[in-house]
Amino acid sequence: MKVSANFNFFSCIVILVVMLVSCGDNYNKEEIYRSEVFSVYPDKVVQEGFEAKALSTEEIVSNYISEAIQKVNPKVRFKFSINGKDNELSSGTTHSVVILPDQSVDTLTVKFGRPHMDETTVPEGVYLAENSKITIKLDLREVLNAFEEEGFYTNFNGTRIYKEDFEKVYIAGSVKPLSWDFDNLVNRPELEMKDENEDGIYEVTLNLNGSRPQAGTNTWKLSTDISSYPKYTSNYPLTDALYNMALEEMTKDIEADSTFRTGKEWSGVWTRDVSYSILLSMAAIQPEVAKKSLMQKVKNERIVQDTGTGGAYPISTDRVVWASAAWEIYKVTGDREWLNDSYRIIKNTVEDDRLNVWDPNTGLMRGESSFLDWREQSYPKWMQPVDIYESLALGTNAVHYQANKILAEMAKITNDVESVSKYSGWADSLKKSINKHLWINEKGYYGQYLYGGINKTLSYRSESLGEALTVLFDIASPEQQESIVANTPVLDFGIPCIYPQTRYISAYHNNAIWPFVQSYWSLAAAKVANEQALVASMAAIYRPAALFLTNKENFVASDGDFAETQVNSDEMLWSLSGNLSLVYKILFGMSFEPDALHFKPHIPKVLRGTRKLENFRYRNAVLDITLSGYGNTVTSATLDGKDLTEAVISGDLTGHHELVIVLSDNQLPEGRMNKVQNQFALNMPTLRYENGKVKWPVMENVKNFRILKNGVTNTLIDDYEVSIPQNEFAQYQVVAIDSNDVESFASAPFTVSSPDMERIVEMEDFAKRSLLKHQGYSGDGFVEISSSVNTSIDLSVDIEESGMYAIDFRYANGSGPINTDNKCAIRTLKSDNATLGAVVFPQRGKGEWSNWGYSNKVVSRLEKGNQTFKLVFDLPVNNNMDGNVNQAVIDHIRFIKIK
DSSP states (O other): OOOOHHHHHHHHHHHHHHHHHHHHTOOOOSOSEEOSSOEEOSSEEEETTEEEEEEETTEEEEOOOOHHHHSOOSEEEEEEEETTSSOSSOTTOOEEEEOOTTOOOOEEEEETTSOOOOOOOOOTTOOOOTTEEEEEEEEOHHHHHHHHHHSEEEOTTSOEEEGGGOOOEEEEESSTTOOSOGGGGGGOGGGEEBOTTOSSEEEEEEEESOOOOOSSOEEEEOOSOOTTSOEEEOSOHHHHHHHHHHHHHHHHTBOTTSOBOSBTTBOSOOHHHHHHHIIIIIHHHOHHHHHHHHHTTEETTEEOOOSOTTTSTTTOOGGGHHHHHHHHHHHHHOOHHHHHHHHHHHHHHHHHHHHHTEETTTTEEOBOOTTOOSGGGTSOTTOOHHHHHHOEEHHHHHHHHHHHHHHHHHHHHTTOHHHHHHHHHHHHHHHHHHHHHTEETTTTEEOSEEEESSSEEEOOOEEHHHHHHHHHTTOSOHHHHHHHHHHSEEBTTBOOSEESEETTOOSSSTTEEOHHHHHHHHHHHHHTTOHHHHHHHHHHHHHHHHHHTSOOSOEETTTOOSTTSSSOOSSOHHHHHHHHHIIIIIISOEEEETTEEEEOOOBOGGGOSEEEEEEEEETTEEEEEEEESOBSOEEEEEETTEEOSSSEEETTOOEEEEEEEEEOOOOOOOOOOEEOOOOEEOOOOOOEEETTEEEOOOOTTEEEEEEEETTEEEEEESSSEEEOOSSSOEEEEEEEEETTOOBOOOOOOEEEOOGGGEEEEEGGGTSOOOOOOOOSOSTTOOEEEOSSSSSEEEEEEEESSOEEEEEEEEEEOOSSOSSSOSOOEEEEEEETTEEEEEEEEOOOSTTOTTOOEEOOOEEEEEOSEEEEEEEEOOTTTTOOSSSSOOOEEEEEEEEEEOO
């Protein structure tokens, strides 16, 4: 066939243009990421037969269905609970009943504290039918008889439940509507058991495995006008669609009063949730909503600690992450009025924290791990709120460090000269203490927290949010930062909140991955230019958002599914904020500074290509940004066609501008990541004393035991007992180690001391005895303290021998439940006008005023002879988050000579 010369010439031009365009749009058309369990492509996510595909930048379809919802085990496990506590059976022991589809179990009667095990064989491939009904009866007569005969019932671990404290009975378990969330059973009236006949037999009828979503294709399709927000486009339809989905969900998370809600299932502002969200991306695109949300979490010119463990503050102290969010807003907006207001609030808060939670022995700050605020999810079950207060956690110390560092920066800007050195000094000291006490050299990352007795031991578990924050806040040195990202354990579906996991604890923080934490991990990986870790981390955010068609709060670390976590929600603010941060802070590399916006892009080669961000508002300017290439080195940057010496936009820029950034196509270092299989640690040993020895039960799959004496490893043994001397003060703990060298938590401390080392002094000797009718006290009674009663108590005690003493108080606080509310009582202990330390009396159970325990221990040197002390309600420092109810009853004060 004959072809004209003109046609040949035209064809060559077309081919050449196509080739040039292809080179210019040299993006990855194949896999972005592949692991053993899922793959991410430019337009889809694929996981074991499931697929989520972006049909456009405004529509995603997914055929994902939770197998955990469809395939529920017919063996239903459950426990009973008095007053909403896990107080019937030991950890790992439950009742069970097998409900097969072709069999009917109408009623089951079980005795409290007597495990009922149904050994019926479950055929392979058989699952619990939908809407399986069963009536479970609880024989509680043994408990009720003990109430009448002795006034209390002693449960499996020796704890007494007093008759006057007995309120309600609940059922917890493995199949919905049952839950293992003991702390929140009090908020689940359908799980309360009733004794209608008053015969001691409580019962509840359950509809197990109720209506379930069926398999099929679901769709997310943009239905909200998001045109007022920055528009993102790239060569990757999936990431563009997920960006748009996050923007849409963000609009839904703004309440009518222009504050953020936490998520679809959670209304209201939470300090840590909104602060971490603002720091990720909400300051950048919602600064005014962010401001208003933060100011809702201020009371008496101090940051509010959310309700939580033992009555919130100071058991939990991560409220200071508010400071990082406030500082980010200032850097975004340049608003000096906001700076002045937030500086004052942060300063008041940090000053209170210095008196209430600073530990002079380690130089660290006390308090529960930041965001990991569900006790047994991340702490040993023996730890009470007091023990959690005394712990010294990585993530919490990281946000305290940053708060002090920010205060020093704010002080410079506000010309508060004296405060610059003060707060920078506190920050530097805290940084040194974190590295001294929490860094694990052989692991290459930080430990979870210090915990235990008077002398703390370090938990060698990783804690991913804390690890990421030490990188981002420069607590770790550059070498440590690289090591943390390379060595912290990562699973197939992402980085778990903690590693290894705890057995017999359902997924929530334990055995779970949280997308917002994964986002901070992505930022850390980008900062150290670890491409392997960065791509895997970004993929771990894209996968669940695409498959689930929403930004879920969390999912199970073992299988990547959302269904079996104890609490979850769609449209979670910090999850969607993390998704947006991948665009703003990693791909475009935005870094807000007090006087400018810096661009430090981090583009892995597999995400190469051209991307645009249009209508991005920065102070009084609007930017249309084009970014091309890959790597992390800027070759050129132009503003409105004019060359910039660096990719930086001045804070005083006004008007609409076009910014073009070209990267050098440099290959980021591949880096390393510590990909591991999910591991579950052994249960910790339970110690008992017998004939000069500490003993514990035989355990399966144990290689050996690590014996701790006063927080330090004393020996390694493969026996089940250890001899201990009786003539010295010491605290012993035992750690079980399995064949994979995975360690359990340390057991509860077992204290050994001679009788003459301990002195108990009754409080009613120094203050008026309370007329309240509580039980279980020692001596002749107890005294009440509140915001108006016994606000200062003087004590005079004869100290027989000079030395170091641990001082604590036996108390009860029934103002609220153990897991929430905000009525932890706080006092200051003084001696001869010198402050010895804060004393906290956390809530121990709502209405449980006969539930006695000990406060934290204040360690001080005391001299022989008569010593005077004062227990003071020191305002405003000792204000709790309630502000009105600051109440407890105190039985006695105890002095233990430890040296």
